[in-house]
Amino acid sequence: AQSVTQPDIHITVSEGASLELRCNYSYGATPYLFWYVQSPGQGLQLLLKYFSGDTLVQGIKGFEAEFKRSQSSFNLRKPSVHWSDAAEYFCAVGARNQGGKLIFGQGTELSVKP
Amino acid sequence: DSGVTQTPKHLITATGQRVTLRCSPRSGDLSVYWYQQSLDQGLQFLIQYYNGEERAKGNILERFSAQQFPDLHSELNLSSLELGDSALYFCASSVVLGGPETQYFGPGTRLLVL
Numbered sequence: 001a002q003s004v005t006q007p008d009i010h011i012t013v014s015e016g017a018s019l020e021l022r023c024n025y026s027y028g029a030t031p032y033l034f035w036y037v038q039s040p041g042q043g044l045q046l047l048l049k050y051f052s053g054d055t056l057v058q059g060i061k062g063f064e065a066e067f068k069r070s071q072s073s074f075n076l077r078k079p080s081v082h083w084s085d086a087a088e089y090f091c092a093v094g095a096r097n098q099g100g101k102l103i104f105g106q107g108t109e110l111s112v113k114p
Numbered sequence: 115d116s117g118v119t120q121t122p123k124h125l126i127t128a129t130g131q132r133v134t135l136r137c138s139p140r141s142g143d144l145s146v147y148w149y150q151q152s153l154d155q156g157l158q159f160l161i162q163y164y165n166g167e168e169r170a171k172g173n174i175l176e177r178f179s180a181q182q183f184p185d186l187h188s189e190l191n192l193s194s195l196e197l198g199d200s201a202l203y204f205c206a207s208s209v210v211l212g213g214p215e216t217q218y219f220g221p222g223t224r225l226l227v228l
Contacts, residue, residue: 032214034216036219042221043116043204043219043220043221043222044206044219045116045219046216046218049214049216051214052214090157092157094214100145100147100162100170100208100215100217101147101162101170101172102147102149102159102217103159104149104156104157104158105156106156107156107157
C-alpha cells in the first residue's frame with residue numbers, strides 16, 4: 001500500500017538558517033510527489049511538484065525539493081528561512097493508476113525563531 | 115487564492131444532525147476531490163468525482179455521501195453526525211481524471227459537532 005512518512009512532527013529553526021524537511025514514500029512505481037503548505041486557519045497551498053524529468057524541482061517562495069528514487073525520498077529545502085515560513089508542511093504522493101487521489105504524510109510543523 | 119471555493123467556512127451543529135458542504139471547483143476543472151483533516155487521522159482522501167460521476171472512494175463512512183452536479187459544483191453530505199466527525203473538510207479540483215495533475219485546494223469548511 002502507498003504511504004508517506006514525514007519523520008519530523010515539529011522542527012524549529014532560526015530565521016536565516018537553512019531548512020530541510022524530510023519525506024519518505026512507499027509506492028511500487030514512480031509516483032507523483034507534492035509539497036503543500038498550510039498556514040494556521042488556511043487551506044493547502046501548493047509549493048512544488050514532481051512528475052518526471054529533472055529530479056530537482058523549484059517551487060514558490062524559494063523552496064526546492066529533490067526526488068531520490070534510491071532512497072524513496074522527496075525532501076524539501078530552503079536555503080534561508082523567513083519568519084513568514086512558519087506553517088505546517090505536507091508531503092503527498094499521487095498514484096498513477098488510482099485516479100488522482102493524494103496520500104498525505106502527517107505533516108511537519110515549522111516554527112521560526114527570531 | 116486557488117480558485118476553489120467552499121461554503122460555509124464554519125459550521126457548528128449537534129450530534130445526530132445532517133449538514134451539507136458545498137464546493138465550486140476552479141473554472142475548467144472537471145475533477146473534484148473531498149478530503150477530511152482531523153487531529154487523529156490527519157489528511158485523508160474521502161471521495162472523487164469526475165464530470166458528475168463517482169470515480170474513487172477512500173475512507174468515507176456510509177453516513178457520508180457526495181455528488182457532483184451538471185455545473186460541476188459538488189456537495190458533501192454528512193448525516194447522523196458524531197462528535198468524531200468534527201474536522202476540517204477540504205475540497206480540491208483538477209482539470210482531468212487521474213494524473214499527473216495538480217490538485218488545487220479550497221480554504222476548507224471547519225465542522226464542529228457538539
